[in-house]
Amino acid sequence: MRLSFDREEPGPSHWIIIDPRPPGYIGQEIVDLSPGAIELRRAARELREFAERREHWIDLRELEHDWTRWPGDRPEHIRDLAFGVRVIYGIDYDVETKLFYGKPIRHLAVRGARRQPTPATVGEIATYFWGRRAAQMRIASSGFAHVVVGMDWEQLDPRQLMRLL
DSSP: OOOOOOTTSOSSTTEEEOOOOTTOOSSSOEEEOSHHHHHHHHHHHHHHHHHTSGGGOEEHHHHHHOGGGSGGGOGGGEEEOTTSEEEEEEEEEOTTTTGGGGOOEEEEEEEESSSOOOHHHHHHHHHHHHSSOOSEEEEOTTSOEEEEEETTSOOOOHHHHHHHO
8 A cells, every 4th residue: 555645646545554463452453644533643642641640530429419520521631623523531430339349440432513423433433542442332312422441441340331321
């Protein structure tokens, strides 16, 4: 495949196929050089660097008393992308109720400006955050697709997932 940055040229000229070894679970990883992908990569890196610092984790107990603590209400946890997608990222935990044994959970929320995201789209966006497709996802009535996974990539019990979302 030829690499080209000529935006007028048709075809898959903005894609580079690279080595398929970990961290991804997909057969081969693809680096997309389009402006939207570059913007998404930058947003994912910024959100991860901020949200994964311990002092920015979100105690779910606080949310039950004050919903303004939800990452969706905090600008530092949100990125609105030029191609019409809003991504929200945070690390949730709940020591009191022992949701997921009190361990932290990676939580990504995705919403499209014009329509609900599909599971495939959300899975693709999750690869920009974690280098792998989402483990568990639920599309809520609000239009947000919520993706959650443990800090060591473990899955939540489905009942806990429903309580969380």
